[in-house]
Amino acid sequence: MKAAVLKWRGADGVSWRDFPDPTPAQGESVLRVAASSANRVDLYMRDSGAGITHSLPQVMGVEAAGVIAESAPGSGLKPGMKAVLYSEVFCGNCRYCLAGDQPLCESVKIMGEHRHGGFAEYVAMPSQCFFPLPDDSDLVAAGALMTGHLTAWRMLFGKRALQPGESVLIVGIGGGVAVACLQLATMIGARAFVTSSSDAKIARAMALGAAGGVNYTKDNVAKAILDMSNGGVDMAIDSVGASSWADSLKSLRRGGRLVTCGATSGANPPADLQRMFIRQLEIYGSTGGSVGEFRQLLDVFARGLVKPEIDSQFAIADVRSALDRLSAGAQFGKVSLIV
Numbered sequence: 001m002k003a004a005v006l007k008w009r010g011a012d013g014v015s016w017r018d019f020p021d022p023t024p025a026q027g028e029s030v031l032r033v034a035a036s037s038a039n040r041v042d043l044y045m046r047d048s049g050a051g052i053t054h055s056l057p058q059v060m061g062v063e064a065a066g067v068i069a070e071s072a073p074g075s076g077l078k079p080g081m082k083a084v085l086y087s088e089v090f091c092g093n094c095r096y097c098l099a100g101d102q103p104l105c106e107s108v109k110i111m112g113e114h115r116h117g118g119f120a121e122y123v124a125m126p127s128q129c130f131f132p133l134p135d136d137s138d139l140v141a142a143g144a145l146m147t148g149h150l151t152a153w154r155m156l157f158g159k160r161a162l163q164p165g166e167s168v169l170i171v172g173i174g175g176g177v178a179v180a181c182l183q184l185a186t187m188i189g190a191r192a193f194v195t196s197s198s199d200a201k202i203a204r205a206m207a208l209g210a211a212g213g214v215n216y217t218k219d220n221v222a223k224a225i226l227d228m229s230n231g232g233v234d235m236a237i238d239s240v241g242a243s244s245w246a247d248s249l250k251s252l253r254r255g256g257r258l259v260t261c262g263a264t265s266g267a268n269p270p271a272d273l274q275r276m277f278i279r280q281l282e283i284y285g286s287t288g289g290s291v292g293e294f295r296q297l298l299d300v301f302a303r304g305l306v307k308p309e310i311d312s313q314f315a316i317a318d319v320r321s322a323l324d325r326l327s328a329g330a331q332f333g334k335v336s337l338i339v
């Protein structure tokens, strides 16, 4: 088959080339990939990969949708079915898996990180990671769901679920997770406020239903959010980290909650403990989403209630351009790859 393979670190280490077909282990099925999308973690794998157990060369790509090419006996899957992959291989036996909390699995292995990924003509995964889709499903949209929308789903509706009528601050609109948060918050009738350095991105967010936006290069974020939300938001979603943390904390109402899912600008901002205890704030982290949350997301997707916003589409042979597009940070929504 052909695959986008990372042979060495750096932008020129990625190429679309011949690679051995996947050989499914017992219980695994094979997907013929139709579409995937590029994510920040692909850039991390390309440029560093530190802390993630893997070996090069490796097929990249942490999500994929397509058509089942080979199904394991007894899996209930049938060749020819459209399907999307849950991209985390979980053990099913640890205390977290048994509690339905697969993203916390003690031996989780993510495709495109710990094992070969979805930037390929074919990928093998345990059959329990295959989720059949209706025949009329848009596979480009499905191939952009797992990372952005599932991560967003767990942040918004996981530990302390955002409620209709509540408000949420989404820091740094434009990335796949942030845009997914905007779509999902709006879908349930919550008010979403966004920040960006780009007036154009704020305008696009408003067109998607945002209740307000702040350009952080021109205005004081916390002051503007407190004004627009009448005293502070119920929840803040911050994947930026050090550079936005203080504003995110100050934008919360008393008793509000801050969810972190990334630290692109730095991982150690001042904690501001006095603010935390006096205002009784909650702070917690989130990454990925559970199988149960994925089922909920797929139900909403299949009914047409939410569809990923696609920034751009690239043929997979042009994977380097897709990663460059993501690296430049100018995107609004998902950078899709068509196989």
Ligand SMILES: [Zn+2]
Residues within 6 Å of the ligand: 090, 091, 092, 093, 094, 095, 096, 097, 098, 104, 105, 106, 107, 108
């Ligand atoms: Zn487990």
